[in-house]
Amino acid sequence: MTQPSDIEIARAAKKLPIQEIGAKLGLAPKDLIPFGHDKAKIEPEALARLDDRPDGKLILVTAINPTPAGEGKTTTTVGLGDGLNRIGKKAMICIREASLGPNFGMKGGAAGGGHAQIVPMEDMNLHFTGDFHAITSAHNLLSAMIDNHIYWGNELEIDMRRVVWRRVLDMNDRALRQITASLGGVSNGFPREAGFDITVASEVMAILCLAKDLADLESRLGDMIVAYRRDRSPVYARDIGAHGAMAVLLKDAIKPNLVQTLENNPAFVHGGPFANIAHGCNSVVATRAALKLADYVVTEAGFGADLGAEKFFDIKCRKAGLTPAASVLVATIRALKMNGGVAKEDLGAENVEAVRKGCANLARHIENVKSFGVPVVVAINHFSGDSDAEIAEVQNYVKTQGTEAIICRHWAEGGAGTEELARRVAEIADSDMSHFAPLYPDEKPLFKKIEEIAKRIYRADEVIADKKIRDQLREWENQGYGNLPVCMAKTQYSFSTDPALRGAPTGHTIPVREVRLSAGAGFVVVICGEIMTMPGLPRHPAAEKICLNDAGEIEGLF
Template sequence: MKTDIEISQNSELLPIGKIASQLSLGEQQIEPYGHYKAKVTLPVANQDTKGKLVLVTSINPTAAGEGKTTMAVGLGDALSELKYKTALALREPSLGPVMGMKGGATGGGYSQVIPMEDINLHFTGDFHALTEAHDTLSALIDNHIHHGNQLNIDPRQITWKRVLDINDRELRHTVIGLGGRTSGVPREDGFDITVASELMAILCLSRDIKDLKERISQILIGYTYDRKPVYVKDLGVQGALTLLLKDAIKPNLVQTIEHTPAYIHGGPFANIAHGCNSIIATRAGLNTADYTVTESGFGSDLGGEKFMDIVAPRLGKTPDVVVIVATIRALKLNGGAAKDELATEDLAALKKGAANLGRHIQAMQRYGKPVVVAINDFTSDTEAEINQLKQYVTDNFHIPSVTCYEWAQGGKGAIDLAKEVVKAADTPHEFKPLYSNHDSIEAKINQIVTNIYGGDGIELTSKAKKQLKQIVQNDWDQLPVCMAKTQYSLTDDASVHGAPTDFKIHIREFQVKLGAGFIVALTGNVLTMPGLPSHPAALNMDIKDNGEITGLF
């Protein structure tokens, strides 16, 4: 059996100009980066949206795998197979998961975006630009303090950390400025991963350069000694930071194995950020295709909810249909089956684990959106298991569920799903927001916990309560909430699977992201700088003398 990279390397690539022409993009609207990838100029993203939008999300991820990106790519290819003008709008991979254990973000099998090596490794340099812009701001803050500190910034209250696009637990907490008077002012600091940077969120939520610069100017960097907020605009460096992102703000265009155009742009994690690709790329898809297939990070409890409550208002459009991806294996794991027994038929575990899928269906239906369930096929799935799961979906939710074979068959393996998506997208529906921005921060979080997670309330630490008072005093409580929570559970405890009830979400602290336009609520022990596993994927990677890459999935 070929690996993902072998399938990618043996696939025919069309010149990027031919891919652009499928979307009626002219030569003046693309900037080629080599033969097979390009940047797309911004005017495309600023037109009125026209096409249908399909949001792909999933159940809670497990060690058994769900294949959400693979499903999104396969669905895009299937829609193209049905002769619909289709575009994908996906996130860029972070080197943290690529070199760690999660893998890349280009799909798998015969449902991939290519060239997968380029996309997974540096791509067009967007993440490097974001990292440099972020750390340039860090350097400018410390330089300001070193040269007299005219803004009276309290070094103990700087909220702007540094970033790096790799998992490095050693950098979570650091001390900087050591080495004497010429080396700056000593203070505690730390690093987040680049995908958790507020600049990443800002890039993905900005409409154009002007909007990008305005949002950067609003970034809260810390407080003065008398506890007054200090913003980037007070330093006067928003222009310098924006120019470092002048190319990164342009969406990237590539293709699938079956030559469906794919906009890939931005990559915030959904467990510590808002987890969706840029609205510029999504709007580009909506303006150039009949159907745009996008995905949100992890399960519907994270990326799905954030797409509806944070992204959709900025995008100016809500999804026409939501696809929830599930696997028999993952649901059996949710139902208590052992990982080494997932290939054995277990109807009892599947029946219990199906409740996790049910919770995600309810969460997305809460927004008034049509929902279709995509069952990602594994060879170990039995006919009895598939029939039982489909019957569960029909009996409890009266929505379609479709078995898909996109990993092995590409777009042809998702034709039935594409037909159900087209049908559902034409169904009359009305979007129902989960909360109003005028609700209190606690009320917003309670709405998310009760309606999306299935919990019964929240608990705040004394630190979070103190921060909440400060948020209210500064009139920041009108912003939406971005929940930072483990992806592996509907609770804030990664070890709790299935569809638990009678639990509370524990808010340990808040982070104010004024440029991004939301308040982050950190729950449980979620980390903004992950660590590498005991056997990182990097150990399997190599490059031959002729430049051929091996071991990259």
């Protein structure tokens, strides 16, 4: 019998009206702004009423470095949330929204999988409630106003060679990485080099996800640096007069989106910064609201723990004053075998030795998460081809790392397949074992922060950067930005900057190619190796298989 696809499972879901999901959280119908029958935004007034409530326990789900074999971090996040509710806990899930770029490119959807999904899956992976379109519009409004200011006399004396604000589009399109704008004569402005990033790499996206409310959002938008004058002094978005109009475009986008799992448990899906080129976490507004509405909040951070968890701890938790109570590190036997040197086409054969070798990657992530003072449990996301010997190898190995590995069958069984994990995570969270602390203090110099992450998290021997990059970091420190955290932009596939270097490499070098100041978001982006802020499509993008069937239903989206 053929196993139904993710989209077929999602389409068969018995969804409750979104008002009933809100009622589970104590929210009245007037607290919700419905988008159809199965999704809604939360009114700011309803969120303001929650301020005096105690916070629930925050649980982070992270993973080993991603491989083509798949790890299932979002699926485990959803499965754990369902499992906690199944054992009688009041739990919520907080994840990011999906970007159209990877959905139509290579990665696929971001709503979970199998019987551990958030629905409506099709809407979540497409336009959803329009948040990304609002962010794209706000970002590009500022772009247009910068060029318009220059066209009408350039009163701010912007050096056109030093306009640092690029345009964005929520699509993978390598042809737009570097462009020439304003060609075509006098009426079109002054020609200059420009380019596009993907919307999820926009500083506007990062700001929306880190702002505490609409007023904070508008203030941060005004703080964004868009260009420099000839004397190298910065020009801010507020100098252009754009931040107010941008906030208007984002006034609904900042409201969290409420949806449900296949088991009718509540979930916030809000915000979506990339994890390899941005900070990779859902919004602070959604997370803080969930902590007031539920006793346990399960959230995730993008890609492996070297990127997602580090940024969750060092950027999101630091800036929002959050204290995670526990963490879950997701791995699959298949991915561990790939980290142990097995080719994708050979993953079906039992190979305990490769699992043992691949566990070096798992152990590195366990050690890293523990270094933040947060207790960690390993979730083995089960596949039907996993052998008992391979599973035992992982469980025995993890014991040597001072923790435990629990088999999870949520993909096939939903919340019933994560009950053991849910009980253990709740026990850890309730025991107050966490002694969370960021990796580095605010006052450490920016380049020292980069070195701290590279050496302690990536196990690199050194960081190399041109003199102009070091000088730029010192200049930002002199301008008062030295206390900001750093957001490392590098490949997600390896601890190094070489995506082919799997496992747990040591002795490598981290080359810093560029640094960007996100003054509004409140961090410095450090671009390493060959990472791109505008991805390209693969040879055969997922879009080739996405279509409507004869019944008008979407096929090929996963």
